[in-house]
Amino acid sequence: MGASAAIVTQNLSRRFGAVLAVDDLHLQVPEAQIYGFLGPNGSGKSTTFRMLCGLLKPTAGEVDVLGHRLPGDAERIRSLIGYMTQQFSLYRDLTVLENLQFMAQIQGLSRRERRDRVRHSLRAYRLERYRKRRAEHLSGGERQRLALAAALLHRPPLLLLDEPTSAVDPQTRRDFWDALFELINQGTTILVSTHYMDEAERCHRLAILDRGGLVAEGEPLELIGNIDATVIEITGADLKSLRETLSGLRGVWNLTQLGSRLHALLDPGTDRPVERVQGALANAGLQANVSIAEAGLEDVFVAATGKRPS
Amino acid sequence: MNGIRRMWAVALKEFRQLARDRLTFAMVIGIPLILITLFGYAINMDVRNLRAGIADQAGTQTSRRLVADLTATQVIAPVRQAATADELERMLLGNEIVVGIFIPRDFERRLQDPNREAAQLLVDATDPLIPGIVSAVADMPFALREHGATQRMVPRTGRSQQGSLFSMRQFYNPEGRSAVMIVPGTIGVILTFTMVLFTSIAIVRERERGNLELLITTPVRSIELMLGKIIPYIFIGLLQVSLILSAAVFLFDVPLRGTLLDLYVASLAYVVAVLGFGLLISTIAKVQFQAFQLTFFLLLPSILLSGFIFPFDGMPQPAQYFAQALPLTHFIVLVRGILLKGAELADLLLPLQKLGILFVISMSLAMLRFRKRLD
Numbered sequence: 001m002g003a004s005a006a007i008v009t010q011n012l013s014r015r016f017g018a019v020l021a022v023d024d025l026h027l028q029v030p031e032a033q034i035y036g037f038l039g040p041n042g043s044g045k046s047t048t049f050r051m052l053c054g055l056l057k058p059t060a061g062e063v064d065v066l067g068h069r070l071p072g073d074a075e076r077i078r079s080l081i082g083y084m085t086q087q088f089s090l091y092r093d094l095t096v097l098e099n100l101q102f103m104a105q106i107q108g109l110s111r112r113e114r115r116d117r118v119r120h121s122l123r124a125y126r127l128e129r130y131r132k133r134r135a136e137h138l139s140g141g142e143r144q145r146l147a148l149a150a151a152l153l154h155r156p157p158l159l160l161l162d163e164p165t166s167a168v169d170p171q172t173r174r175d176f177w178d179a180l181f182e183l184i185n186q187g188t189t190i191l192v193s194t195h196y197m198d199e200a201e202r203c204h205r206l207a208i209l210d211r212g213g214l215v216a217e218g219e220p221l222e223l224i225g226n227i228d229a230t231v232i233e234i235t236g237a238d239l240k241s242l243r244e245t246l247s248g249l250r251g252v253w254n255l256t257q258l259g260s261r262l263h264a265l266l267d268p269g270t271d272r273p274v275e276r277v278q279g280a281l282a283n284a285g286l287q288a289n290v291s292i293a294e295a296g297l298e299d300v301f302v303a304a305t306g307k308r309p310s
Numbered sequence: 311m312n313g314i315r316r317m318w319a320v321a322l323k324e325f326r327q328l329a330r331d332r333l334t335f336a337m338v339i340g341i342p343l344i345l346i347t348l349f350g351y352a353i354n355m356d357v358r359n360l361r362a363g364i365a366d367q368a369g370t371q372t373s374r375r376l377v378a379d380l381t382a383t384q385v386i387a388p389v390r391q392a393a394t395a396d397e398l399e400r401m402l403l404g405n406e407i408v409v410g411i412f413i414p415r416d417f418e419r420r421l422q423d424p425n426r427e428a429a430q431l432l433v434d435a436t437d438p439l440i441p442g443i444v445s446a447v448a449d450m451p452f453a454l455r456e457h458g459a460t461q462r463m464v465p466r467t468g469r470s471q472q473g474s475l476f477s478m479r480q481f482y483n484p485e486g487r488s489a490v491m492i493v494p495g496t497i498g499v500i501l502t503f504t505m506v507l508f509t510s511i512a513i514v515r516e517r518e519r520g521n522l523e524l525l526i527t528t529p530v531r532s533i534e535l536m537l538g539k540i541i542p543y544i545f546i547g548l549l550q551v552s553l554i555l556s557a558a559v560f561l562f563d564v565p566l567r568g569t570l571l572d573l574y575v576a577s578l579a580y581v582v583a584v585l586g587f588g589l590l591i592s593t594i595a596k597v598q599f600q601a602f603q604l605t606f607f608l609l610l611p612s613i614l615l616s617g618f619i620f621p622f623d624g625m626p627q628p629a630q631y632f633a634q635a636l637p638l639t640h641f642i643v644l645v646r647g648i649l650l651k652g653a654e655l656a657d658l659l660l661p662l663q664k665l666g667i668l669f670v671i672s673m674s675l676a677m678l679r680f681r682k683r684l685d
Contacts, residue, residue, distance in 0.1 A: 054682075075682075089524035094323065098323070107528060
């Protein structure tokens with residue numbers, strides 16, 4: 001494990017009764033990068049996050065966060081992490097200013113620091129206009145900026161964002177990510193969980209989780225390059241029939257419709273995949289253009305999470 | 311230093327939320343006023359005007375005199391006339407009356423015979439208080455004594471004494487007014503209800519709204535969070551004490567014989583102790599509804615076992631031991647002592663200490679139960 005790892009986990013597992021929510025996770029999160037957790041609902045993203053900030057005790061395994069062992073050192077990392085929960089968890093009946101002041105006090109900042117930081121974050125996150133507005137009357141984007149500002153008041157070296165953009169529009173999301181890259185430049189390590197592909201693509205590194213287990217890990221381009229499947233693109237008049245024909249074909253793992261195109265993920269061992277698909281379609285009397293396509297992150301995700309023959 | 315700063319941050323936040331939550335604020339003022347009025351007026355043990363039926367078969371001057379004397383006590387109020395004892399029974403059954411007075415045809419002759427009862431009282435014993443009251447009335451030395459008939463009309467005592475042997479002297483509440491007995495304890499009952507309800511909801515609500523998930527990732531310590539949460543309610547509790555006390559003094563003429571300072575010190579100790587219980591509940595309950603249920607779980611034994619309604623000394627030993635764990639038990643002693651007897655805190659150190667112990671125990675348990683974790 002490199003000296004520049006902010007988080008290291010080994011054999012990390014968490015069980016809720018009969019359900020294994022996180023299964024034997026080995027992770028290494030490098031410092032000053034954005035590290036993404038990509039996975040469907042219930043894949044263990046939130047549970048992992050909660051273990052990383054000491055909210056949940058692992059059933060087994062070890063966690064090292066910024067040189068502190070969890071869960072034993074949980075209290076010591078409190079001031080080192082900023083945590084943005086999936087749901088807005090500041091006080092809806094307090095104003096923007098009151099929420100920020102409260103969090104600054106709770107973080108134990110001095111009076112002077114409090115004044116300076118609150119003023120700064122109001123400006124930096126464009127919240128000055130809403131200072132006196134209660135959080136419940138803010139829009140999704142404003143609320144999210146407030147949550148981020150609050151999580152950063154104590155300048156934590158590690159920021160955990162649990163599906164931070166699930167309730168905001170695409171423009172707000174872009175702004176939000178610009179703000180994250182700004183933080184990376186200042187040396188902050190950011191862990192973000194998401195199920196948006198465009199967000200995942202922006203991460204330095206990605207961990208794809210499925211049913212509690214790590215199914216792929218690496219830089220987005222690396223993951224795309226190493227995709228363990230052949231991606232075939234099919235266009236034709238009758239996509240419905242094309243789909244039905246191909247779904248029965250051996251070696252086809254998954255079919256995704258993208259507008260008027262169809263992406264088929266094939267077993268990488270398939271011999272001359274284009275010809276094979278063309279042959280199958282011709283046998284069914286269907287007309288279509290078939291070609292090898294460049295894989296996207298979505299294909300990587302599908303290949304990693306959904307390829308098990310069921 | 312940081313700890314105190316964080317505790318105040320929590321307290322300030324709680325104050326702000328409270329000031330904005332109109333419903334809770336209305337409850338702070340409304341619950342005490344409504345309850346004090348209800349308890350003060352409705353819990354009335356000065357029983358008057360029990361509906362009575364009279365079956366006077368004798369119809370003599372003496373029998374009419376007996377009825378007039380009974381009526382003069384104001385305890386009974388004749389509302390029905392009957393011809394026979396059976397008819398009185400039917401009236402009892404139909405709840406038309408709760409007491410029947412049967413005076414037989416040979417009333418005069420029976421009065422002369424020391425071995426026979428002269429008349430009969432039929433009492434509805436389904437109500438816990440009425441039989442005792444009626445028997446007390448029957449034991450009263452009536453003017454009939456002149457006729458040598460005093461006690462013998464009721465068979466229950468079996469004694470043949472002439473009039474009551476003892477005269478009773480009532481301390482502190484010579485008129486025996488219920489309001490004086492009930493209202494001081496009501497202060498405690500109301501505080502138990504409101505304080506426990508508000509605090510028990512306090513942490514559960516943060517958990518429900520997701521605030522807790524964020525709070526426990528911050529350096530705030532459990533004790534800072536807990537103390538910060540109860541500070542605003544201490545003020546609210548004392549505010550409620552003032553409200554109820556004003557109502558007690560101005561509405562119900564309850565005397566204030568001790569000093570106000572002693573009363574507030576005792577109230578403070580009590581408020582803090584019940585807040586501890588509230589916090590403990592809030593660490594047990596998962597949702598607000600459970601917190602509400604648990605509040606009643608504490609409230610009911612408090613009302614029944616603390617000596618508020620039933621005399622503490624009359625309870626069986628195990629109940630008395632159990633009642634020691636209820637803050638209200640000790641507060642009742644304190645508040646009655648200070649308000650009615652004019653006692654000073656120096657006379658009442660023991661109940662005060664017990665409240666302190668209950669606070670420490672409940673807070674410690676709450677702290678032990680509250681983990682800065684989600685599992």
